[in-house]
Amino acid sequence: MLAKGKANWDFWGNIIILLFVPATTYFALRLSNSVVVVCLCVLYFLYFFLHYILFIKRLLGDIFVEYLKAIRTPFILAGSIGVFTYLLFLILQEWPIFISAPILILFGVVYYSMMTIRFNPLFVDELENVLPGKMGKALVKICLLRAGTEK
Secondary structure, X not given: OOOOOOHHHHHHHHHHHHHHHHHHHHHHHHHOHHHHHHHHHHHHHHHHXXXXXXXXXXXXXXXXXXXXXXXXXXXXXHHHHHHHHHHHHHHHOOOOHHHHHHHHHHHHHHHHHHHHHHHOHXXXXXXXXXXXXXXXXXXXXXXXXXXXXXX
């Protein structure tokens, strides 16, 4: 949207999220804590299509299949981290929160980082260009080790 000079479109998309997520969360919490996750999933599912119809399609044309392909890998990685972190949570649920929470957070960070380096090399390439100096070089080295090559 920035490249097409439509930064204000992104702003309005974020305003929509700002209005609907807190309201959905509030009403879902009034019903039940377990309903919150379902309500937010439905909200984001609807927002995904709304965002495509209102912004992406108008800006770039009918590219829905390409759009889905572009988000496929991050979506799968995010879903897998959710499943595996939840399974670990079930194992650790009897532990005190001050012990289990850092373990879950560390697991999530390490798992997502490893899976992103392994399965999303395009994102890693983009990240390498954004990170300053030594961080970018370290990321390149990690990725080269993953690929089994050295420069």
